[in-house]
Amino acid sequence: MFERESEGQLASKHEGEVRLRLTAEDAVDLHLHTLASDGFWTPAELIDTLASSGFKVASVCDHDTWRSVDEAVLLGAERNLLIIPGVEVTARWSDRQWHILVYGVAPGRRDAAAAPFQALIADLETELAQRAEDAWARLVASGRELPSLPEIAAGRPVWPFHVLSAAIKDEHAKDLKTAAELVTELGGGFSADQPLERVVATAHEAGGLCVIAHPGRSDSVGELTEADLDRMLHTIPIDGLEAHYRSHTDTQTALYRKLAAQRGLLISAGSDSHAAGKPVDPRPWRAIWVADLLARLGIAVDPPEVGPIWAAGMDPLAAVPEPTADQTDQERIAEPALAQ
Numbered sequence: 001m002f003e004r005e006s007e008g009q010l011a012s013k014h015e016g017e018v019r020l021r022l023t024a025e026d027a028v029d030l031h032l033h034t035l036a037s038d039g040f041w042t043p044a045e046l047i048d049t050l051a052s053s054g055f056k057v058a059s060v061c062d063h064d065t066w067r068s069v070d071e072a073v074l075l076g077a078e079r080n081l082l083i084i085p086g087v088e089v090t091a092r093w094s095d096r097q098w099h100i101l102v103y104g105v106a107p108g109r110r111d112a113a114a115a116p117f118q119a120l121i122a123d124l125e126t127e128l129a130q131r132a133e134d135a136w137a138r139l140v141a142s143g144r145e146l147p148s149l150p151e152i153a154a155g156r157p158v159w160p161f162h163v164l165s166a167a168i169k170d171e172h173a174k175d176l177k178t179a180a181e182l183v184t185e186l187g188g189g190f191s192a193d194q195p196l197e198r199v200v201a202t203a204h205e206a207g208g209l210c211v212i213a214h215p216g217r218s219d220s221v222g223e224l225t226e227a228d229l230d231r232m233l234h235t236i237p238i239d240g241l242e243a244h245y246r247s248h249t250d251t252q253t254a255l256y257r258k259l260a261a262q263r264g265l266l267i268s269a270g271s272d273s274h275a276a277g278k279p280v281d282p283r284p285w286r287a288i289w290v291a292d293l294l295a296r297l298g299i300a301v302d303p304p305e306v307g308p309i310w311a312a313g314m315d316p317l318a319a320v321p322e323p324t325a326d327q328t329d330q331e332r333i334a335e336p337a338l339a340q
Helices: 043-052 069-078 115-141 149-153 160-169 176-185 196-205 226-235 250-263 287-296 329-338
Strands: 020-022 027-032 055-060 082-093 096-103 209-212 240-245 266-270 299-301
Touching: 020 055, 027 082, 027 096, 027 240, 027 266, 027 287, 043 055, 043 069, 055 069, 055 287, 069 082, 082 115, 082 196, 096 196, 096 266, 115 160, 115 176, 115 196, 149 160, 160 176, 196 209, 209 266, 209 287, 226 250, 240 250, 240 287, 250 266, 266 287, 287 299
Parallel strands: 020 299, 027 055, 055 082, 209 240, 240 266
Antiparallel strands: 082 096, 096 209
């Protein structure tokens, strides 16, 4: 297991400084996207939704960019909502892609400690712009014009997501999956990533905290297994796991909370909301479920008066697993009951 000797030096600059105190029940959501990457929330719309819904703390974590963070922080302050600077960094390790939520590094920093992480984000932004230009050129060369692209980009840097979205709107593909497949068939690419070792080292140098996003999501990103985690921690000091996630069942949340506790890792919680109902609205996770992470960011959480910190059934919005063909009738009844 990797020796975390320098953990104290890597913690957020806010550790030990209590700048906000929450109750155990206060609502937080530490994984939200805006139109700076592939979301549709404007910072103003997102902050208004969060503040109007009673959230106390949230984090804007766009893919590979900070462009919405400063505005969200300022707007949040006007509504008594603390916005934690964040970014969801696309990383590569063990021949696959991983998404890493980096918390606590302000985008405007120009000090020496933040410079390596700033350079990493700049490299990702540059590569994404190049991929978008290449994909756009390949589609046009194949006879597929993208007249809707300027409208979709709306003055923002053109990224692959905008090109893929234009391919859909201009009726060259039916959804993002088929649009991405089309670009791939034409010899292009649509994603950029950086070595996980570089992501974590530079984020830590800047005082950031690194959390593996949606470890139980079994789509193109893939699930994190216990074996994956232990191999990773052998050389890379990841700080935590997003144990609470919109598509996690209680069983998955229990697993990732257990793995985190056994390995001294932090726990995060996020909806991964990209817009109203896309795919979900921001989720009111209980602050106590992520108290240790919040403490590292200068946010104290009072313990609950009674009962456990978390147990199956506490989250009424937890995902319910789909029955499989080999499940017994008894199992089909019992599993949904777990999340009541």
